[in-house]
Amino acid sequence: MTVPLGAFIAVSAALFFLGAAGVLVRRNAVVILMCVELMLNASNLALVAFARRAGQLGAGNPLDQRGSVFVVFVFVIAAAEVAVGLAIILAAYRNRPTVNVDDIHEMKG
Amino acid sequence: MFDFFEPFFFVLFTIGIIGAGAAVVMLRRITAQALLMAFSFACMAGMFLLLGAETIALFQVLIYVGAITILILFGVMFTKQSDGDYALFFQRQAPFAAGLAAMVALPVIVLAFSFKDAATPSPRGGDLVALGSSLFTDYAFPFEVASVLLLAALVGAIVLVKRDEQ
Numbered sequence: 001m002t003v004p005l006g007a008f009i010a011v012s013a014a015l016f017f018l019g020a021a022g023v024l025v026r027r028n029a030v031v032i033l034m035c036v037e038l039m040l041n042a043s044n045l046a047l048v049a050f051a052r053r054a055g056q057l058g059a060g061n062p063l064d065q066r067g068s069v070f071v072v073f074v075f076v077i078a079a080a081e082v083a084v085g086l087a088i089i090l091a092a093y094r095n096r097p098t099v100n101v102d103d104i105h106e107m108k109g
Numbered sequence: 110m111f112d113f114f115e116p117f118f119f120v121l122f123t124i125g126i127i128g129a130g131a132a133v134v135m136l137r138r139i140t141a142q143a144l145l146m147a148f149s150f151a152c153m154a155g156m157f158l159l160l161g162a163e164t165i166a167l168f169q170v171l172i173y174v175g176a177i178t179i180l181i182l183f184g185v186m187f188t189k190q191s192d193g194d195y196a197l198f199f200q201r202q203a204p205f206a207a208g209l210a211a212m213v214a215l216p217v218i219v220l221a222f223s224f225k226d227a228a229t230p231s232p233r234g235g236d237l238v239a240l241g242s243s244l245f246t247d248y249a250f251p252f253e254v255a256s257v258l259l260l261a262a263l264v265g266a267i268v269l270v271k272r273d274e275q
Contacts, residue, residue, distance in 0.1 A: 038130050
């Protein structure tokens, strides 16, 4: 008894929608960053699931791990993104002490 | 024996991922949100284990549960958090937005469940060898570019946060 691939994809889609809803609904910049991380993680799940499927169907080289390699690069991008994103939030916070994105609508220097 | 446990753990991890994710989106307690996000990431690592991607699960725990959660917690602690959050809930447009979201979400869910064929492989042996050999031969150049990107992000974060001392 095994879990079908579609179930993993459904979980991934549900988490992605949750993250997208959070990005649209929340106004706290840190929470928005968390929701972006959730979306990235959801995409990772889909990538790994499809990579496993491709590996099982035996398409080409069994050592082909393109999906997992992609996930590693997504990890790298996520780490860089959260570091720079938090730095931007802190820099904006120093300018005007709020993390509410509705209050940071002026980009004048 | 593992065959029987697989659906059980799948349901368990799904409840963890979706429940913690929904809590992150809807809760208003920022520290609890950050920790629940870490819990969601940890459940996702379990999901990767179910898929037989042990190395990815290891990276997930190291990078997401460890590093990114700590960074987010630092961001929480360095800023003053206000309570007046999520005003977009329960506005007049909410029914229309819900209908539109359902219109997008339903086809995606249906499409997702149309992949019935391939079940998850029973994990035998790690994926580390295949992943490593692929990463350091075919993808050596992107790997180096990624390291440069990380360095640029490191320097950029320091420059952005550093106070200018006249």
